Amino acid sequence: MKFAIVFAALFALAVAAPPASHQEAQVLRLESDVGVDSFNYALETSDGTAQQAQGQLKQVDPENAAVVQQGSYRFIADDGQTYTINWTADEFGFHPEGAHLPVAPEA
Numbered sequence: 001m002k003f004a005i006v007f008a009a010l011f012a013l014a015v016a017a018p019p020a021s022h023q024e025a026q027v028l029r030l031e032s033d034v035g036v037d038s039f040n041y042a043l044e045t046s047d048g049t050a051q052q053a054q055g056q057l058k059q060v061d062p063e064n065a066a067v068v069q070q071g072s073y074r075f076i077a078d079d080g081q082t083y084t085i086n087w088t089a090d091e092f093g094f095h096p097e098g099a100h101l102p103v104a105p106e107a
Protein backbone atom coordinates (compact mmCIF):
# COMPACT_ATOMS: atom_id res chain seq x y z
CA MET A 1 0.00 0.00 0.00
CA LYS A 2 2.78 2.39 0.99
CA PHE A 3 4.57 1.58 -2.25
CA ALA A 4 1.46 2.38 -4.25
CA ILE A 5 1.13 5.78 -2.55
CA VAL A 6 4.78 6.68 -3.13
CA PHE A 7 4.47 5.56 -6.73
CA ALA A 8 1.32 7.62 -7.23
CA ALA A 9 3.00 10.66 -5.67
CA LEU A 10 6.09 10.31 -7.88
CA PHE A 11 3.89 9.84 -10.91
CA ALA A 12 1.92 12.98 -10.07
CA LEU A 13 5.17 14.89 -9.65
CA ALA A 14 6.51 13.65 -12.97
CA VAL A 15 3.31 14.63 -14.74
CA ALA A 16 3.10 18.02 -13.04
CA ALA A 17 6.69 19.11 -13.56
CA PRO A 18 7.93 18.87 -17.14
CA PRO A 19 11.65 19.55 -17.65
CA ALA A 20 12.60 23.24 -17.67
CA SER A 21 13.43 23.11 -21.39
CA HIS A 22 9.80 22.15 -22.12
CA GLN A 23 8.31 24.84 -19.86
CA GLU A 24 10.05 27.65 -21.70
CA ALA A 25 9.41 26.51 -25.26
CA GLN A 26 8.34 29.29 -27.61
CA VAL A 27 6.42 28.82 -30.80
CA LEU A 28 8.82 29.54 -33.67
CA ARG A 29 6.53 28.66 -36.54
CA LEU A 30 2.87 27.85 -36.84
CA GLU A 31 1.15 27.35 -40.15
CA SER A 32 -2.30 25.99 -40.62
CA ASP A 33 -4.38 25.74 -43.74
CA VAL A 34 -7.60 23.82 -43.36
CA GLY A 35 -9.75 23.35 -46.43
CA VAL A 36 -12.95 21.49 -47.18
CA ASP A 37 -11.22 18.30 -48.27
CA SER A 38 -7.62 18.84 -47.22
CA PHE A 39 -5.46 20.31 -44.49
CA ASN A 40 -1.86 21.25 -43.96
CA TYR A 41 -0.13 22.38 -40.78
CA ALA A 42 3.31 22.85 -39.32
CA LEU A 43 4.40 23.72 -35.79
CA GLU A 44 7.90 24.27 -34.53
CA THR A 45 8.90 25.22 -30.99
CA SER A 46 12.17 26.42 -29.49
CA ASP A 47 12.73 23.19 -27.52
CA GLY A 48 13.65 21.38 -30.74
CA THR A 49 10.21 19.88 -31.28
CA ALA A 50 8.56 20.15 -34.67
CA GLN A 51 5.65 18.52 -36.39
CA GLN A 52 3.92 18.86 -39.70
CA ALA A 53 1.19 16.99 -41.50
CA GLN A 54 -0.95 17.10 -44.59
CA GLY A 55 -4.15 15.27 -45.30
CA GLN A 56 -6.65 14.96 -48.05
CA LEU A 57 -9.94 13.26 -48.49
CA LYS A 58 -9.69 10.09 -50.54
CA GLN A 59 -12.56 8.07 -51.90
CA VAL A 60 -11.47 4.56 -50.95
CA ASP A 61 -14.47 2.85 -52.50
CA PRO A 62 -17.82 3.97 -53.90
CA GLU A 63 -19.32 4.36 -50.42
CA ASN A 64 -16.44 5.39 -48.19
CA ALA A 65 -13.98 8.22 -48.01
CA ALA A 66 -10.99 8.49 -45.68
CA VAL A 67 -8.71 11.35 -44.75
CA VAL A 68 -5.35 10.08 -45.90
CA GLN A 69 -2.52 11.82 -44.06
CA GLN A 70 1.23 12.03 -44.05
CA GLY A 71 3.50 13.90 -41.75
CA SER A 72 6.51 13.90 -39.53
CA TYR A 73 7.56 14.97 -36.08
CA ARG A 74 10.80 15.29 -34.21
CA PHE A 75 11.72 15.89 -30.61
CA ILE A 76 14.79 15.93 -28.42
CA ALA A 77 14.51 13.15 -25.84
CA ASP A 78 15.94 13.10 -22.32
CA ASP A 79 19.00 11.29 -23.71
CA GLY A 80 19.80 14.43 -25.76
CA GLN A 81 19.16 12.72 -29.10
CA THR A 82 16.79 14.09 -31.72
CA TYR A 83 14.28 11.49 -32.84
CA THR A 84 12.45 11.90 -36.13
CA ILE A 85 9.40 9.98 -37.23
CA ASN A 86 7.92 10.10 -40.70
CA TRP A 87 4.47 8.64 -40.88
CA THR A 88 1.53 7.98 -43.13
CA ALA A 89 -2.01 7.14 -42.15
CA ASP A 90 -4.51 5.78 -44.60
CA GLU A 91 -7.34 3.32 -44.89
CA PHE A 92 -4.87 0.56 -43.97
CA GLY A 93 -3.65 2.13 -40.71
CA PHE A 94 -0.89 4.22 -39.18
CA HIS A 95 2.61 3.64 -40.51
CA PRO A 96 5.49 5.27 -38.63
CA GLU A 97 9.04 5.18 -39.92
CA GLY A 98 12.11 6.25 -38.01
CA ALA A 99 15.80 5.38 -37.82
CA HIS A 100 15.31 4.18 -34.22
CA LEU A 101 12.20 2.10 -34.95
CA PRO A 102 12.38 -1.59 -35.82
CA VAL A 103 11.33 -2.50 -39.35
CA ALA A 104 8.79 -5.29 -39.79
CA PRO A 105 9.84 -8.13 -42.06
CA GLU A 106 8.32 -8.15 -45.53
CA ALA A 107 4.91 -9.82 -45.47
Ligand SMILES: *[C@@H]1O[C@H](CO)[C@@H](O)[C@H](O)[C@H]1NC(C)=O
Binds near residue numbers: 072084098
Ligand atom coordinates in the same frame (compact mmCIF):
# COMPACT_ATOMS: atom_id res chain seq x y z
C1 LIG B 1 11.88 11.32 -43.49
O1 LIG B 1 11.64 11.79 -44.80
C2 LIG B 1 12.63 12.67 -45.27
C3 LIG B 1 12.16 13.22 -46.60
O2 LIG B 1 11.62 12.24 -47.41
C4 LIG B 1 13.94 11.90 -45.39
O3 LIG B 1 14.96 12.74 -45.85
C5 LIG B 1 14.31 11.37 -44.01
O4 LIG B 1 15.46 10.57 -44.11
C6 LIG B 1 13.18 10.55 -43.42
N1 LIG B 1 13.51 10.25 -42.05
C7 LIG B 1 13.24 9.07 -41.49
C8 LIG B 1 13.61 8.94 -40.05
O5 LIG B 1 12.71 8.15 -42.08
